[in-house]
Amino acid sequence: xxxxxxxxxxxxxxxxxxxxxxxxxxxxxxxxxxxxxxxxxxxxxxxxxxxxxxxxxxxxxxxxxxxxxxxxxxxxxxxxxxxxxxxxxxxxxxxxxxxxxxxxxxxxxxxxxxxxxxxxxxxxxxxxxxxxxxxxxxxxxxx
Amino acid sequence: xxxxxxxxxxxxxxxxxxxxxxxxxxxxxxxxxxxxxxxxxxxxxxxxxxxxxxxxxxxxxxxxxxxxxxxxxxxxxxxxxxxxxxxxxxxxxxxxxxxxxxxxxxxxxxxxxxxxxxxxxxxxxxxxxxxxxxxxxxxxxxxxxxxxxxxxxxxxxxxxxxxxxxxxxxxxxxxxxxxxxxxxxxxxxxxxxxxxxxxxxxxxxxxxxxxxxxxxxxxxxxxxxxxxxxxxxxxxxxxxxxxxxxxxxxxxxxxxxxxxxxxxxxxxxxxxxxxxxxxxxxxxxxxxxxxxxxxxxxxxxxxxxxxxxxxxxxxxxxxxxxxxxxxxxxxxxxxxxxxxxxxxxxxxxxxxxxxxxxxxxxxxxxxxxxxxxxxxxxxxxxxxxxxxxxxxxxxxxxxxxxxxxxxxxxxxxxxxxxxxxxxxxxxxxxxxxxxxxxxxxxxxxxxxxxxxxxxxxxxxxxxxxxxxxxxxxxxxxxxxxxxxxxxxxxxxxxxxxxxxxxxxxxxxxxxxxxxxxxxxxxxxxxxxxxxxxxxxxxxxxxxxxxxxxxxxxxxxxxxxxxxxxxxxxxxxxxxxxxxxxxxxxxxxxxxxxxxxxxxxxxxxxxxxxxxxxxxxxxxxxxxxxxxxxxxxxxx
Numbered sequence: 115x116x117x118x119x120x121x122x123x124x125x126x127x128x129x130x131x132x133x134x135x136x137x138x139x140x141x142x143x144x145x146x147x148x149x150x151x152x153x154x155x156x157x158x159x160x161x162x163x164x165x166x167x168x169x170x171x172x173x174x175x176x177x178x179x180x181x182x183x184x185x186x187x188x189x190x191x192x193x194x195x196x197x198x199x200x201x202x203x204x205x206x207x208x209x210x211x212x213x214x215x216x217x218x219x220x221x222x223x224x225x226x227x228x229x230x231x232x233x234x235x236x237x238x239x240x241x242x243x244x245x246x247x248x249x250x251x252x253x254x255x256x257x
Numbered sequence: 258x259x260x261x262x263x264x265x266x267x268x269x270x271x272x273x274x275x276x277x278x279x280x281x282x283x284x285x286x287x288x289x290x291x292x293x294x295x296x297x298x299x300x301x302x303x304x305x306x307x308x309x310x311x312x313x314x315x316x317x318x319x320x321x322x323x324x325x326x327x328x329x330x331x332x333x334x335x336x337x338x339x340x341x342x343x344x345x346x347x348x349x350x351x352x353x354x355x356x357x358x359x360x361x362x363x364x365x366x367x368x369x370x371x372x373x374x375x376x377x378x379x380x381x382x383x384x385x386x387x388x389x390x391x392x393x394x395x396x397x398x399x400x401x402x403x404x405x406x407x408x409x410x411x412x413x414x415x416x417x418x419x420x421x422x423x424x425x426x427x428x429x430x431x432x433x434x435x436x437x438x439x440x441x442x443x444x445x446x447x448x449x450x451x452x453x454x455x456x457x458x459x460x461x462x463x464x465x466x467x468x469x470x471x472x473x474x475x476x477x478x479x480x481x482x483x484x485x486x487x488x489x490x491x492x493x494x495x496x497x498x499x500x501x502x503x504x505x506x507x508x509x510x511x512x513x514x515x516x517x518x519x520x521x522x523x524x525x526x527x528x529x530x531x532x533x534x535x536x537x538x539x540x541x542x543x544x545x546x547x548x549x550x551x552x553x554x555x556x557x558x559x560x561x562x563x564x565x566x567x568x569x570x571x572x573x574x575x576x577x578x579x580x581x582x583x584x585x586x587x588x589x590x591x592x593x594x595x596x597x598x599x600x601x602x603x604x605x606x607x608x609x610x611x612x613x614x615x616x617x618x619x620x621x622x623x624x625x626x627x628x629x630x631x632x633x634x635x636x637x638x639x640x641x642x643x644x645x646x647x648x649x650x651x652x653x654x655x656x657x658x659x660x661x662x663x664x665x666x667x668x669x670x671x672x673x674x675x676x677x678x679x680x681x682x683x684x685x686x687x688x689x690x691x692x693x694x695x696x697x698x699x700x701x702x703x704x705x706x707x708x709x710x711x712x713x714x715x716x717x718x719x720x721x722x723x724x725x726x727x728x729x730x731x732x733x734x735x736x737x738x739x740x741x742x743x744x745x746x747x748x749x750x751x752x753x754x755x756x757x758x759x760x761x762x763x764x765x766x767x768x769x770x771x772x773x774x775x776x777x778x779x780x781x782x783x784x785x786x787x788x789x790x791x792x793x794x795x796x797x798x799x800x801x802x803x804x805x806x807x808x809x810x811x812x813x814x815x816x817x818x819x820x821x822x823x824x825x826x827x828x829x830x831x832x833x834x835x836x837x838x839x840x841x842x843x844x845x846x847x848x849x850x851x852x853x854x855x856x857x858x859x860x861x862x863x864x865x866x867x868x869x870x871x872x873x874x875x876x877x878x879x880x881x882x883x884x885x886x887x888x889x890x891x892x
């Protein structure tokens with residue numbers, strides 16, 4: 115009983131990428147905070163960026179983009195970690211290595227996301243991903 | 258430590274997600290057993306390789322090397338040795354399975370050999386894999402979890418949690434969940450091994466530091482960086498100690514024969530028969546199994562093992578305890594993935610063998626499909642409970658049982674060989690051969706010794722006499738008996754399914770002239786590789802790149818370098834056999850199902866009741882005889 119399983123294939127690859135590279139990158143990043151060394155955090159961020167790139171390659175192979183769930187999860191985690199980072203910075207208990215490690219992570223991911231959106235949708239299209247016009251919403255409701 | 262529970266919780270959520278995906282795709286119970294024979298080829302390749310090495314590559318190989326150095330270099334060739342049965346059998350068995358519409362080893366054996374004995378042996382092997390072989394790995398992981406948590410989690414508690422995660426996804430998603438998750442698990446297990454090897458190198462001061470440590474203990478370790486001659490005629494472990502150590506070249510060869518059992522087992526064959534197409538077999542066996550996973554064993558697992566050999570504090574559990582908690586948790590989950598991959602597959606295969614292959618045809622022919630799946634799900638739970646209970650209550654029995662899993666599975670090579678290549682093997686020969694093989698295994702393993710001793714018979718030899726692994730004792734007996742009896746029973750015919758399978762294979766798989774011309778080369782190359790990589794030629798590896806106590810030409814022990822060199826040659830061998838000899842090469846034409854000749858339906862309920870009565874009577878008489886013998890002669 116043959117059946118089409120392209121999304122399953124893609125999902126398996128995505129889980130594999132983030133389970134191996136993603137968690138390895140997270141571990142290295144946490145190690146940098148524990149050892150208070152910025153260079154290690156840069157390696158961790160590089161591994162996370164590699165996971166991000168591998169995810170995009172898998173998307174390209176399957177001719178698709180990020181799913182709504184993936185986008186929501188990614189932006190959610192980014193937001194929560196960003197809040198934790200800001201709270202830590204405001205509380206004042208961070209060392210300079212911690213501070214630069216956080217900036218490297220969030221800065222790189224933000225630039226990476228923008229670069230992805232621009233290359234995938236173009237400048238105007240990237241803006242449209244976030245800009246929802248009232249007319250569009252009304253049209254969707256009408257439909 | 259919060260990281261380990263956190264990672265485990267995340268992993269449990271992942272397994273449940275995939276179980277749900279699989280359950281939806283299964284359409285309830287319709288394709289629970291075999292995923293509708295629709296597993297993608299690349300998923301199958303990863304699952305086969307992952308299940309073949311399982312948690313064994315990160316737990317047992319480093320432990321073996323940590324304790325015995327490089328005295329059994331066949332371990333370094335595990336990737337190649339594990340791949341060879343797949344190259345030989347998978348393509349042909351998939352074709353037979355597809356033609357006869359069969360989905361398990363038990364069904365294949367029943368259809369081809371018409372032997373309920375072989376079916377029962379296959380089911381027993383699956384159960385031993387599910388309860389004991391996987392149980393041993395889960396037990397070791399549970400103990401590591403207890404160590405990592407600093408005693409906050411008990412080993413028993415960890416075993417129960419890990420068992421719950423495992424049973425959850427197998428019961429809900431069946432083969433499809435095992436397949437989908439298996440691909441992820443295989444990749445994560447290798448990633449964890451890469452991490453573990455990197456941490457071992459960091460802990461020992463890099464590759465040079467690791468080998469300096471090995472050099473320091475090379476002279477004082479009783480020569481465990483080399484093999485102890487070709488063979489030693491000792492009475493076996495527990496009876497007579499070998500000179501220097503037990504790791505002879507023949508011990509390595511016989512260990513390799515045990516490893517052949519993994520891909521001849523019903524467990525791994527289940528994945529192959531659930532795959533949509535055989536197009537990925539050659540690539541999977543060559544590049545995934547022998548290549549990537551082979552390198553993982555020969556290099557990465559060996560690095561971890563060598564670290565433990567030079568400093569016992571750097572054994573896997575010690576190494577994990579030294580890591581930061583987030584890394585320890587990540588590596589732990591990776592090793593868990595490898596272990597769960599095999600355990601989940603073994604549970605499913607064993608449950609299917611017990612319910613669908615044994616119970617239903619023998620005792621309950623009109624059991625519905627839904628009823629069969631429900632019973633199999635109950636069997637999965639019961640087998641997992643038995644495994645967890647044995648881990649906690651009877652670890653010695655679990656270990657003794659686990660030790661016979663591979664040797665028993667390697668006895669299935671003869672019937673599989675008869676189905677695929679040696680068509681002159683006859684039914685009585687194969688059945689008797691497997692019987693002798695099992696006897697050979699049991700009489701050279703503690704399990705057989707314990708049973709016979711209980712009955713009052715003490716064998717004059719110990720475990721693995723002449724430093725030969727029980728798998729080899731069994732396999733040699735098995736092959737000799739099969740060949741001899743086949744020679745005398747050539748007039749016996751085969752059943753219609755077997756005749757159809759033979760006709761179909763001979764018509765479908767015609768060797769190209771080029772492959773036919775390369776036959777002699779293939780035999781020569783394969784035998785040469787076996788002689789030098791895992792056989793008597795290993796003695797040359799003792800000094801080829803420097804003596805254990807002297808200067809090492811490649812900066813590493815000679816046997817290790819020899820192992821890596823022959824891993825490269827072995828990869829070439831697997832590639833040559835798979836592609837050039839067309840043993841596993843892609844097959845693309847559609848296979849129409851076989852239409853069996855119409856037969857009259859027999860009155861099955863009456864026969865089933867008779868069988869049940871006979872089974873109960875035989876079991877009662879057997880039990881009574883066993884107790885009487887034990888009371889009369891036992892100790």
